[in-house]
Amino acid sequence: MYETILVPSDGSPEAERAAGHAIELAGHFDATVHGLFVAESDDEPTERGERALDELRSRAEERSVAVETTVREGDPAAAVVDAVEDVGADLVVMGTHGRSGVERILIGSVAERVVRTSPVPVTTVGLNDDGQSVTTAERARQIAREQLEIAGHAEADVEAPSRQRSAWVVHARDGDTEFNVHINSASGRARLVQLS
Known part of the structure; x- marks a missing residue:
């Protein structure tokens, strides 16, 4: 890949x-x-x-x-x-x-x-300075919005977070650009991946 x-x-x-x-x-x-x-x-x-x-x-x-x-x-x-x-x-x-x-x-x-x-x-x-675990979809969505804002996509449409084994995945779209935000559920650390 x-x-x-x-x-x-x-x-x-x-x-x-x-x-x-x-x-x-x-x-x-x-x-x-x-x-x-x-x-x-x-x-x-x-x-x-x-x-x-x-x-x-x-x-x-x-x-x-x-x-x-x-x-x-x-x-x-x-x-x-x-x-x-x-x-x-x-x-x-x-x-x-x-x-x-x-x-x-x-x-x-x-x-x-x-x-x-x-x-x-x-x-x-x-x-993620707070090092807090992420236990709710709402907190995962909030972290995703913060990551998107940092990347200059504050207006992106954020979908409902999906809970994986040890992480949350939040899909977002800003115009023709799509992203996934991966959030470690134990630490709250996040990374933004541009898909298109």
Whole structure:
């Protein structure tokens, strides 16, 4: 299903979680993980990015997953979308910092811009700070709406959550774009998968 999974990394906890998810998927599909760090300017130290990519490489190799890495310069969202074509990625897995409301409007969201412009599906992985179990469909729906808002799809139509063995799956549609939000019922951690 997937051959090359692009994983942008900035060394943040969200990016680390996304990397773990990408490595797990790559192991399952016998795919290659392609790590990417984007320096926004010549002045930005690339040591942090190189450390993040070294960590990704180490984690992938521990799981016997093929891995390649690249450092680029420029606008992070544009660089991620350009890298999709350059490396032949068929999936992007990236962390999201979970900004919402005014903060997202003022600062913007790299993940949101990538979700909106990527030619391939994008899975966003965030951190759920409360670490609370999700026991009701209403709470699962609320978490799904939060994830969709972070990705810039606050107006998406959200369907009734479906309870799986250890997770909730919530399907949503925003125009022609469809998503599934997978929510770990024990931890409340969520990831957004763009289906189309």
